[in-house]
Amino acid sequence: MSASTLPPLGIPGLFEAVPDALLVVGVDGRIIHANAHTEALFGHPRGSLEGREIEELMPAAARTRHRAYRDRYMAQPHVRPMGATGQTLVGLRSDGSEFAIEIALSPLQSADGPRFLASVRDISGTQRVRQALARARYDAIAARIGQLALEAGTVAELMELLPGLLADALGVDSVAILAAPRDGRPAGIRTATGPAWHAGITPRPFAGEHREPWIIEDIAADPSGAALFPLPLPRSGSAVMVPVLERHRVAGALLATTAEARRFDHDARHLLQSAATTLAAFARQRRAEEQLAHAHRLDAIGQLTGGVAHDFNNLLTVMSGSLQLLETEVDSEAGRALLASALRSVGRGAELTGKLLAFARRQRLLPREVDVPALLHDIGQVLKRTLGDAVRLQLEVQAGLSSAYVDAGQLEAALLNLVLNARDALPRGGVIVVAAAEEQVAHARAGLVPGRYLRLSVSDTGRGMPPDVLARAMEPFFTTKGRERGSGLGLSMVHGFARQSGGDLEIDSRPDVGTEARLYLPVAGGSGTAIAAAATDANASSAGRGERVLVVEDDPAVRAISAAFLRAGGYAVEAVGDAEAALERLRDDAGIALLFTDVMLGPGMDGKRLAQQARALRPGLPVLLTSGDEEHAAEADATPGLRLLRKPWRREELVEAVRTELARPR
Incomplete structure (x- = not known):
């Protein structure tokens, strides 16, 4: 249909015989000829389309766009077969209904000038199926x-x-x-x-x-x-x-x-x-x-660690007590030196227990409002002398930063730990950036509920960690530094401190790219107050005058050490292994001057409940609690009228605590 003559006019039979709708259009866009198939397809009477603008066969919304296309096509006419554009074109019937069509175009020459042949095919049924x-x-x-x-x-x-x-x-x-x-x-x-x-x-x-x-x-x-x-x-x-x-x-x-x-x-x-x-x-x-599984794993390890730390504190109490009792039995200088060395080891064991309790989120925290920029400035002064010349510390603090409501000492220890970890990841030196800013957490995520937090980040461009190491980085005793350089408790302590404080620790790391640790902490609300420990008069005499003390402890070794310390301090002591036996002694003996009980007493009544029952029997009875499990200790310590002594304690600490409690006005 692209010959140099005008077939529709020369061969009218063929023009009508083609099964598609055929139209001949002039350069002005008006229809010169339309076959019967065209009139039937678009629903117009025979002979009614000639002289009308071709755009009248299209929806009104498409006419302006089609005129512009028609002008471009007529300026550069070419054969365009069916479906060449890949577009779905729409025709308009006389009754206003629309239907999908495909169009093929061909330029024609006639004695009257250029013409254009349009072949139109109804594809509405085919298109719907397709x-x-x-x-x-x-x-x-x-x-x-x-x-x-x-x-x-x-x-x-x-x-x-x-x-x-x-x-x-x-x-x-x-x-x-x-x-x-x-x-x-x-x-x-x-x-x-x-x-x-x-x-x-x-x-x-x-x-x-x-x-x-x-x-x-x-x-x-x-x-x-x-x-x-x-x-x-x-x-x-x-x-x-x-x-x-x-x-x-x-x-x-x-x-x-x-x-x-x-x-x-x-x-x-x-x-x-x-x-x-x-x-x-x-x-x-x-x-x-993955976050839930990681949190469950850390929680399970935390529960195990907390229980081990409690038992370890009992062992340390027995060891420390036995060593202190031996001090009075040893006269030689060499023997006293050995005892002092053993006691120092017990002290280091107590520090290790404290780290385990920090991971288990059972350490004792004394939260207060902390000026973070001032704290970072002080830490920076210390670290600049510690990190060495090859490592540069850079502080970036957001202007107008709110105070944090945390334990200042534990926060300082956490930041020092993170910075020293970053230094170890920079064996050839580099830059460590410590940044502080506020962040609004809009959506809950593992470890953080929506709210406003202080975000303290420590980032380096060091060796980084592969995914398998990063997944275990906060587990206690996991370390890649070797035994001589780390205990594997650093990040676990920081994580436990953050969670116990109401925040979280997040770590991102990539090998050969670096690591960023983000510590989220609660913003001070202005009403927080520090939990102050009761002050004691260090110069006062701690010697007892024969007052009778009832010791309640389920661990026989700890019970024996407690009794020995108190007797050496001038007190008369009775010792029992459970709450029921203690209540029986209190009913039978009105001469007991003080109740000294562990918080955790195994099966049955615990020490806190025992204290309440004892005071119901004997109003005003002095009671001193002790515990090596920080979770229970903190709960007991927060109970009005009850004082708590944390394990492991030294002899003079126990004796002084008993003396203070007996001297307290009732």
């Missing part, structure tokens, strides 16, 4: 992706499967999964299939502003858009990018390209969007499962 089949297939692929997510063990496994599956489903050349830049890390291809992209390609800048799908319908016609696309594109064809959103931020994207222009219709984009949503949901689920 779209229905495509959508059903895409729905099946989306369901398959969901099934793969359920079967995949890791996010990386799902990412490996997705590109090939999507490329086959869409019939396109290349599909890739791109990770967005985060925490200073550049964007990168996680996995890809097809000839266009591979993992070694460096993406162009890709930031969080791409929150909606980005489509390049025709790469050859839009070179400026192609130049801004995150991954390099072929010279022709089409491309699409669908963002992967996690917690309202762009975490990555699914990208696809093909040599065919205008290839990604609504259904194709919908499939890519479904895949991106599934990938994001799977990543969130796996991350939540």
Whole structure:
């Protein structure tokens, strides 16, 4: 139909015999001839279309756009077959109904000048079937992706499967999964299939502003858009990018390209969007499962550690007590030196127990309002002399920073620990950045409820940690430094302190990139007050005058040491192993002057309940509690009218505590 003559006019029988609707249009856009099929297709009477503008056969909304296209086509006429644009065109019937059509165009020459032949085909029924089949297939692929997510063990496994599956489903050349830049890390291809992209390609800048799908319908016609696309594109064809959103931020994207222009219709984009949503949901689920498992593991280790620390405190109390009792029996200088050395070892054991209790979140904290900038300044002065010339400490403090409500001593110890860990990761020197700022946590995450926190971060550009080491970094006794350089309790102590204070510790690390530890702490509300320990008169005499003390302790060795210390201090002592026996003695003997009991007494009534029962029998009875388990100790210590002595204690501490309690006004 592209010959140099005008076939419709020369061969009218053929013009009418062709099964498609045929129209001859002049350069002014008006219909010169229309066959019967055209009039029937568009619902017009025979002979009524000639002289009318071709745009009258289209919906009103499309007419202006079509006139512009008609002008461009007539300026450069060429043969355009059916379906060449890949677009769905719409026709308008005389009754106002619309239907899908395809159009083929051919330029013609006649004695009256240029003409244009349009062949129109109704594809409404075919298109509906085609779209229905495509959508059903895409729905099946989306369901398959969901099934793969359920079967995949890791996010990386799902990412490996997705590109090939999507490329086959869409019939396109290349599909890739791109990770967005985060925490200073550049964007990168996680996995890809097809000839266009591979993992070694460096993406162009890709930031969080791409929150909606980005489509390049025709790469050859839009070179400026192609130049801004995150991954390099072929010279022709089409491309699409669908963002992967996690917690309202762009975490990555699914990208696809093909040599065919205008290839990604609504259904194709919908499939890519479904895949991106599934990938994001799977990543969130796996991350939540890993955080929950990690938290459960740390909690289990914490419970075990807390129990071990309690038993260890009892052992230290017996050892310390026995050594102190031996001090009076040894006359030689060498013997006293050995005893002093053994007592120092007991002291180091007590320090280790304190670290274990810190991890188990059972240490005693004295929270108060802390001026963080001033604390960081003081720590900085100390560390600059400690870190050495090869390591530079840089402090970055947000202006107008609120106070933290924490134990100042424990916070200082935590920061020192984090900075020294960062120094150890910089064997050749470098920069350690300690930053302080406020952060509003909008969504709950493992260890943190929504709210306002102070965020203290310590970052370095050192060796970093691989994922398997990072997963265990906060477990007690886990260390990569070797026994001679660390106990493996540093990060576990910091983590326990943060959680007990109402915050958390988060660590990000990558090998050969560096590590950032973020310590989240509660902001002072202005009403917090420090828990002050009762002051004692150190110069007062601690000697007893024969007052009778009832000792209640379920551990026989600790019970014996307690009784021995008190007798040596001038007190008369009775000792029993449980609460029931203690209550019986109190009923029978009104001469008992003080009750000294452990908080944890094994099965049955605990020391706190015993104290309440004892005072119900004997109002005003002096009671002194003791414990090596910080969780129970803190609970007892907070009870009005009860004083607590923490294990392990020295002889003079026990005797002085009893003397003070007996002297307290009733």
